[in-house]
Amino acid sequence: MRILVTGTEGQLVRSLLERAKVADDDLSVIAMGRPDLDLTRPHAIASALARVDCDVIVNAAAYTAVDQAESEPGVAQTVNCDGAEAVAQAAARANIPFIQISTDYVFNGQKAGAWTEDDSPDPLSVYGKTKLAGEMAVQAATPKAVILRTAWVYSPFGKNFVRTMLRLAESRDELSVVADQTGAPTSALDIADGVIAVARHLVAHPDDRALHGVFHMTATAGSTAPTWADFAEQIFGASRDLGGPSAQVRRITTAEYPTPAARPRNSLLDCTRLEQAHGVRLPFWEKPVADIVRRILADG
Numbered sequence: 001m002r003i004l005v006t007g008t009e010g011q012l013v014r015s016l017l018e019r020a021k022v023a024d025d026d027l028s029v030i031a032m033g034r035p036d037l038d039l040t041r042p043h044a045i046a047s048a049l050a051r052v053d054c055d056v057i058v059n060a061a062a063y064t065a066v067d068q069a070e071s072e073p074g075v076a077q078t079v080n081c082d083g084a085e086a087v088a089q090a091a092a093r094a095n096i097p098f099i100q101i102s103t104d105y106v107f108n109g110q111k112a113g114a115w116t117e118d119d120s121p122d123p124l125s126v127y128g129k130t131k132l133a134g135e136m137a138v139q140a141a142t143p144k145a146v147i148l149r150t151a152w153v154y155s156p157f158g159k160n161f162v163r164t165m166l167r168l169a170e171s172r173d174e175l176s177v178v179a180d181q182t183g184a185p186t187s188a189l190d191i192a193d194g195v196i197a198v199a200r201h202l203v204a205h206p207d208d209r210a211l212h213g214v215f216h217m218t219a220t221a222g223s224t225a226p227t228w229a230d231f232a233e234q235i236f237g238a239s240r241d242l243g244g245p246s247a248q249v250r251r252i253t254t255a256e257y258p259t260p261a262a263r264p265r266n267s268l269l270d271c272t273r274l275e276q277a278h279g280v281r282l283p284f285w286e287k288p289v290a291d292i293v294r295r296i297l298a299d300g
């Protein structure tokens with residue numbers, strides 16, 4: 001199976017490439033990003049993708065700078081909606097499945113329990129709005145679209161909360177972290193495994209309508225969902241055990257940590273539908289933390 005994925009340096013792209021390297025079978029992942037494939041130039045995407053021979057396309061590229069998007073809504077919209085739509089149209093022309101990666105930030109966070117795919121999105125931020133617009137555009141572009149909404153992604157690669165916490169802890173004894181936003185920290189390596197499994201399933205059953213549509217794909221969170229502060233404590237616990245930097249976590253409210261973009265208070269996603277349709281369930285959220293902390297510390 002050949003998977004074409006958009007972007008080259010992103011957390012999920014690099015995780016897919018790493019997983020493909022260790023897979024002992026026919027799997028190959030082809031990453032295509034700037035300048036060859038630029039989502040700010042949707043009109044050039046058809047020709048960029050026309051020559052590529054693959055079985056599935058995964059759009060993992062996105063404008064992900066949540067706060068910056070508030071002051072750059074046009075670019076965020078072009079990348080997250082128009083660019084995504086153009087990639088989906090290329091998949092439609094090739095008549096192959098298309099996987100769009102989306103986000104918990106499409107929700108307003110005001111539900112008490114986990115969000116299901118039947119709950120109405122109501123994004124609070126420009127990033128969330130443009131990602132939701134992207135979901136709708138790709139579904140209009142191809143009947144073979146699968147939207148995988150994930151959340152709170154971290155990995156040994158790129159920019160993420162784990163790397164930020166470890167970097168800040170090098171120079172600080174105490175860090176203030178919000179303790180009133182709940183969600184599921186999810187390893188990009190686990191998402192990569194999930195994406196590959198879904199892709200295989202789609203390629204094996206190209207006409208099964210039940211396999212298409214919107215699915216939630218995050219780590220399993222259990223009954224007491226973690227907050228960013230809980231995640232930080234988990235990160236520092238792992239780092240301490242490995243002789244790395246750590247800091248005392250001061251648990252604060254969102255009001256005490258003002259940011260340009262509003263974030264959902266509860267963004268926990270119910271992933272039941274994914275398990276039922278595709279047989280995919282990601283591990284418990286705490287499981288990958290120590291291994292990824294170890295890799296980040298080893299990379300220096």
Ligand SMILES: NC(=O)C1=CN([C@@H]2O[C@H](COP(=O)(O)OP(=O)(O)OC[C@H]3O[C@@H](n4cnc5c(N)ncnc54)[C@H](OP(=O)(O)O)[C@@H]3O)[C@@H](O)[C@H]2O)C=CC1
Pocket residue numbers: 006007008009010011012013033034037038039040059060061062063064079101102103104131149150151152153154158159188
């Ligand atoms: N990070 C998170 O916490 C979450 C992410 N998601 C979604 O998951 C997906 C993967 O996220 P993640 O791996 O963390 O993303 P990253 O922020 O790590 O990487 C973003 C990727 O998008 C690419 N990209 C950005 N702009 C363009 C452009 N104009 N043209 C082509 N490529 C572009 C980057 O390109 P380059 O390779 O050149 O750097 C990079 O590969 C995204 O759809 C994101 O919305 C969902 C929930 C949480």
Ligand SMILES: Cc1cn([C@H]2C[C@H](O)[C@@H](COP(=O)(O)OP(=O)(O)O[C@H]3O[C@@H](C)C(=O)[C@@H](O)[C@H]3O)O2)c(=O)[nH]c1=O
Pocket residue numbers: 064065066067103104105150151152153160161164175176177178181228257259263
């Ligand atoms: C760095 C830092 C952040 N925070 C807060 C801010 C925010 O509420 C939360 C996480 O901060 P970040 O900037 O890492 O998070 P953010 O960029 O909002 O992460 C989001 O990225 C996009 C792409 C997604 O799709 C989401 O699922 C989510 O992962 O922690 C603190 O409280 N203290 C700190 O020292």
Ligand SMILES: [Mg+2]
Pocket residue numbers: 065066
């Ligand atoms: Mg950020």
